Amino acid sequence: MEIRKVQITGGSSYIVSLPKQWIRSANIQKNDPVGLVVQPDGSLLITPKISGESAHRTRVFEVGAATDRTYLLRLLVGAYIAGFTTIRLESKGRMPPFILQLVREFTQMAIGQEVVGETNTSITIKDLLNPTEMPFENTIKRMHLLARGMQQDAMAAIRGQDTALAGDVVVRDTEVDRLHWLVARQDNLIANDATLARRMGIPATRAAYCFQVSRIIERIADHATRVAHNALLLIDRDIEAATLDLMDESSALALQIFSWSMEAFHTGDVEKANTTLQRVRDLEEMARDINTRVLRFDAVTAIPTGQIADSIRRIGEYSGDICESVINYTVGQTA
Template sequence: MEIRKVQITGGSSYIVSLPKQWIRSTNIQKNDPVGLIVQPDGSLLITPKISGEVVYRTRVFEVSATTDRPYLLRLLIGAYVAGFTAIRLESKGRMPPFVLQLVREFTQMAIGQEVVGETDSSITVKDLLNPAEMPFENTVKRMHVLARGMQQDAMTALRTHDADLARDVIVRDTEVDRLHWLVARQDNLIGIDAALSRRMEIPVNQAAYYFLVSRIIERIADHATRVAHNALALIDREVEAATLDLMDEASALALEIFAWSMEAFHSGDIRKANTTLQRVTDLEEKVREINTQVIRFEAATAIPLGQISDSIRRIGEYSGDICESVINYTVGQET
């Protein structure tokens, strides 16, 4: 950190000199304008970028016929989440066909990504989404609706032996993932471009808060998917109605806790968050009752039922994590 003293000129203007190294690195000339942005913590951001243009960043990956497909997909997702404006894949020879197919799959998975250039040896994917058009709050609300519906349908599939419904729940997990990647991307973009925080009207620390809750919801959706997988494992097996009733009650309570935690999140109500946390204990008692019932069955039935019971408990506990995040963030904002 460089320390500069504030001086007064003309009797009323306060001035401070700027570091010469920074001036040279940004190529600022005499009489060039700079932008001044007051941060939420009271600090002052000085930037040479005053046009509001998006920071353009490109990530290049070299590919070949021997490139590992899952690894390449992880690289594409990583570059997307990191906030790169464009991703370019280059090959020394003709682009392998599997890479072209993988890029198509990626653009369907990631929101706002489109192929904008393609040759025999390269392909360029560019982000065409304006981050300000996808507010964090709307995205997180959509994730909550999707995750809640997935768990409800997974439990219905378990009771009705509906394999198609269970598979549909599994497919819907991808939609929750892509929304979470979008939140992660926007959080990173705000960290890279402070002006974006102003355009989206959201402080940097609040963007990180949305990302944290988004991550928790994504994990809740993963457990709903796990319930659906286990419902498929039990598709040809009968489970007594009393056990299913207990599981339905526990799942309903877990989803109530989830809904209450999201209400506390959107309203910033720390009392509601604290009250909701206390209900997690009630859910744990119901889950213990289920586990007592489950151990009476043979292994092929008991194991999937036990995993479903565990996922119901985890949904409630993750909802409790949302409540803890609400309390921690909201208390931190109070003055």
């Protein structure tokens, strides 16, 4: 940190000289304007970005016939989440067909990504989404509703032995993933551009908090997907009615805890978050009861049933993590 003294000029104006190294790196010339942004913690941000537009960043990947498909997809997702506005794939020869197919899959998964240029040796993907049009709160509400519906349908598939419904739950997990990627991307954009935080009306600390909650919801959806996969293993398997009832009851409690935790998140209600945390213990007791019951089942039935009980418990515990985040964040914001 450089320490510089505040001086007074003209009897009323306070001035501070700017570091020469920063001036040169930002290519600021005499009489160029700079923006001043007061931060929530009272600090002052000086930025050469005064147009209100985010900086355009490009990431280039060299690809070819030997490129690993899974690795490339991870690179594309990583570049998207990192906040690059343009992603370009370049090949020394003709672009392999599997790369073209992978790009199509990526643009369907990642919100706002579109192919804007294509030749025999290159593909250009551009972000067409305005971050300010997708508020964090709305995205997280959508994720909550999707994850909740997935778990409800996964449990319905168990009781109804509905293969199609269980399969649909698995497919819907992709929608939750793409919304989580969007939240992660916006969090990174705000971390790299304080003016974007101002335009979106959300402090960087709040964006990081939303990302943390989004990540937990994505994991809850993963467990709903796990329940659906295990539901498929229980097709044509007989489970006693009392155990099914207990599984439904525990899932309903887990989802109630999930909903209460999200209410606490949206309202910043610390007391509700604390009360909700106490209900997680009740859910854990119900999950142990199910695991005790499945000891009487044959292995083919017991294993997926036990895994379902474990996922239901984890949904409740992850919801408890949301409550803890609410308490930590809200208390930290209270002066």
